[in-house]
Each structure stands twice: as structure tokens, then as C-alpha cells.
Amino acid sequence: MIKKFLLFIALALPMMAAAQNIKIGLIDINEVMQAMPATAEAQKTLEDIQAKYEAQAKSLQEDLQKQAEELQAMEQDKDALPAIKDRKIRAFQDSQARYQEFIQKVDAEMSQKHQELLLPITTEIKNAIDSVGREGNYTLIQNLDPSLVFYYGAPAENITPLVKTKLGIK
Numbered sequence: 215m216i217k218k219f220l221l222f223i224a225l226a227l228p229m230m231a232a233a234q235n236i237k238i239g240l241i242d243i244n245e246v247m248q249a250m251p252a253t254a255e256a257q258k259t260l261e262d263i264q265a266k267y268e269a270q271a272k273s274l275q276e277d278l279q280k281q282a283e284e285l286q287a288m289e290q291d292k293d294a295l296p297a298i299k300d301r302k303i304r305a306f307q308d309s310q311a312r313y314q315e316f317i318q319k320v321d322a323e324m325s326q327k328h329q330e331l332l333l334p335i336t337t338e339i340k341n342a343i344d345s346v347g348r349e350g351n352y353t354l355i356q357n358l359d360p361s362l363v364f365y366y367g368a369p370a371e372n373i374t375p376l377v378k379t380k381l382g383i384k
Contacts, residue, residue: 237351239373240358246339246374249383256331263327267320274313281306342380346373 247253285302288294347355350373358372378384 236353238370239347239350239352239355240370241343241355241372241377242358242374243339244359246377246381246383247335249378250335250339250381251383252335252338253332256335259331260324260328264324267324271313271316271320274309274316278306278309278313281309338381339377342377343373346376346380350376 281302285299285306288299288302343355346352352373355373358374
């Protein structure tokens with residue numbers, strides 16, 4: 215037991231001594247992202263694409279609604295022929311399936327486009343953070359997200375303004 219304690223102390227002392235040289239930087243990634251002009255451009259592009267998809271989805275929904283109303287009317291028509299009724303039911307089910315497939319494709323495409331548009335921005339921010347980290351001799355730089363950081367003490371420094379300056383934004 216004493217050997218384990220002494221081993222722990224022997225290993226911990228160098229780490230504690232090294233901890234004295236740690237320099238921590240904190241950055242608000244969201245603030246930097248929102249300040250970048252490219253982010254606003256990407257957001258506008260995504261909104262434009264989303265609006266086009268929403269128009270198409272609305273059209274598909276209107277078609278589904280029309281088919282549902284026709285089916286409801288046919289249910290009340292005692293003279294409706296079963297073969298015609300079955301064909302309309304299958305057409306309605308096919309339309310529902312196409313609508314669901316469309317929604318899934320839109321979600322996948324929007325996610326891909328989001329990543330495609332934001333990757334260059336996040337890469338640029340990452341490069342600026344790396345540069346500030348090297349220039350400022352930081353040991354660690356982490357995101358200053360209030361929901362993730364529970365406490366930081368005096369050795370931590372908010373480098374958000376430095377990164378924004380490096381990116382040429384205010």
C-alpha cells in the first residue's frame with residue numbers, strides 16, 4: 215500500500231511541476247462563426263435551397279390532401295366500383311411513399327450541403343486557432359461553451375478576440 219502511494223507521488227510530482235507551465239485558452243466558437251461573413255452567405259444559400267424544397271413538399275402535400283379527399287368521397291359513394299377504389303387507394307399509398315422518400319432525400323441533401331458549405335469556414339477557424347495557439351504558446355485551447363465549461367480559473371484566457379483578429383473580423 216505504501217509502495218503504491220509512493221509510486222503515485224513519484225508520478226504525480228513531475229506532472230504537477232509541468233502543470234505550472236500550462237497556458238489555457240478559451241474560445242467562443244459560436245461567436246466567431248457568427249462574425250464570419252462566409253457564415254452568413256452559407257446560411258443564405260441553405261435558406262434558399264430549403265425554400266425550394268419546402269415549395270415542392272407543399273405541392274406534394276396538396277396532392278396527398280386532394281387524393282385523401284377523393285378517397286373519402288368515394289367511401290361515401292355507394293356506387294363506387296371496387297377496382298377503381300382499389301386503384302385510388304394504391305395511388306394514394308404510392309404518393310405517400312414518394313412524399314416520405316422525398317422528405318428523406320431532402321434531409322440527407324440538406325445535411326450534406328450544410329457540411330459542404332461550413333467545412334471551409336470551420337477549417338479557416340481551426341487554422342486561425344492553431345496559429346493563435348502557436349503564437350501565444352497555449353498548451354490547450356477549448357471551446358468556451360457555458361453548457362460545457364463548469365469552471366475555469368485564472369490561468370485560462372479568452373482568445374476569441376485574437377482569433378477574430380487573425381481572421382480579419384470584428
